[in-house]
Amino acid sequence: MLRRTLMTTAAAAGIALSLGGGAMAAGPMDNVKACFVYVGPIGDGGWTYQHHQGALDVKEAFGDKVEIQWQESVPEGADAERVLTQMALGGCNIIFTTSFGYMDATNAVAAKFPNVMFEHATGFKRDSANVSTYNARFYEGRAIEGLIAGRMTKSNKIGYIGSFPIPEVVMGINSYFHHARQVNPDVELTVVWAYTWFDPAKEADAAKAMIEQGVDVIASHTDSTAPLAEAAKSNGAVIGFGQASDMAEYKPSPRVTSIIDNWGPYYVKRVGALLEGTYEQVDAWEGIAGGEVLIGEITDAVPADVKAEAEAMRDAIAAGTYHPFTGPINKQDGSPWLAEGETAPDGDLLGMGFYIEGITGDIPQ
Numbered sequence: 001m002l003r004r005t006l007m008t009t010a011a012a013a014g015i016a017l018s019l020g021g022g023a024m025a026a027g028p029m030d031n032v033k034a035c036f037v038y039v040g041p042i043g044d045g046g047w048t049y050q051h052h053q054g055a056l057d058v059k060e061a062f063g064d065k066v067e068i069q070w071q072e073s074v075p076e077g078a079d080a081e082r083v084l085t086q087m088a089l090g091g092c093n094i095i096f097t098t099s100f101g102y103m104d105a106t107n108a109v110a111a112k113f114p115n116v117m118f119e120h121a122t123g124f125k126r127d128s129a130n131v132s133t134y135n136a137r138f139y140e141g142r143a144i145e146g147l148i149a150g151r152m153t154k155s156n157k158i159g160y161i162g163s164f165p166i167p168e169v170v171m172g173i174n175s176y177f178h179h180a181r182q183v184n185p186d187v188e189l190t191v192v193w194a195y196t197w198f199d200p201a202k203e204a205d206a207a208k209a210m211i212e213q214g215v216d217v218i219a220s221h222t223d224s225t226a227p228l229a230e231a232a233k234s235n236g237a238v239i240g241f242g243q244a245s246d247m248a249e250y251k252p253s254p255r256v257t258s259i260i261d262n263w264g265p266y267y268v269k270r271v272g273a274l275l276e277g278t279y280e281q282v283d284a285w286e287g288i289a290g291g292e293v294l295i296g297e298i299t300d301a302v303p304a305d306v307k308a309e310a311e312a313m314r315d316a317i318a319a320g321t322y323h324p325f326t327g328p329i330n331k332q333d334g335s336p337w338l339a340e341g342e343t344a345p346d347g348d349l350l351g352m353g354f355y356i357e358g359i360t361g362d363i364p365q
Helices: 010-016 047-065 078-089 100-112 138-152 167-183 200-212 226-232 264-276 304-319 346-350
Strands: 032-037 066-071 094-097 117-121 131-136 157-162 188-193 217-220 239-244 255-261 283-286 293-295 336-338
Touching (some): 032 047, 032 078, 032 264, 047 066, 047 239, 047 255, 047 264, 066 078, 078 094, 094 264, 100 117, 100 131, 117 264, 138 217, 138 239, 138 255, 138 293, 138 304, 167 188, 167 346, 188 200, 200 217, 217 226
Parallel strands (some): 032 066, 032 094, 117 131, 131 283, 157 188, 157 217, 217 239, 239 255
Antiparallel strands (some): 255 293
């Protein structure tokens, strides 16, 4: 099953974001046991690492009032349901399931344990009142990466390593390319699909293949540092970006900035609500403004004027004065999508299954 997938249709997406939530808090709690299920190892340097940092933030925020427990590298499927059942039986009051492929297991187990709160990352099903969903607007960070890529490429060839051809990833590709093309009309984009979330060897091979084709700026939507490690072999000729975590060990280059998934504020808020007795069902999709998407330090490898431009875009997104998908934007076939000044509805983004104009190649089915 595919991890972190958003909705496959815009109609479903619209339903997901309409949720207001019914109050479920039974009253304040003296202590909470917060549990986390991870699809990868906490040392992956990316997605799972950042979720675990969020779990540690919870412990730091509440001290002895909260016990945290976690399990790494839980496969998506029957194993997940078993692990979730064990956690619920083991006294977990709230369970965070941090991968899209846990969606069905999360809802199945939640139905059996109505007094346990379940929080599912990037999902859309909330079959029971004790299931909430949460996500982050990663496409906002992709816009900033695209601007830097368009300004800094020397070959006019930029690349993107995709994990799976799902709306979340397609959304990022489109945002990255759109903002590169806005500042550099000659930019061409190469997309390589790795069909994995975490496989350093495959990720390195994808980066190497693009570099051999002349790509000199690489973004990735996979979890390891392998693409940056491959870029580092170019002796400064290729740059890239930290993905999910800062990946600061590759500063100042090839890692020139990063998209950091900052789950800590959400986890602290949700566990705090359970302690206070104010917890209720939610569907959250925050971005730069909400602090769940952070832009890592833009290093001195980026020219000062480009850095200033990127920081201005970051600040405009945070202030709500700029939306990364603002028209005019056409679909790949040239048909209109967004008119001049029009911004993309969330439903379109959550169900995105098309490339924008200027990207060559097909989205695999």
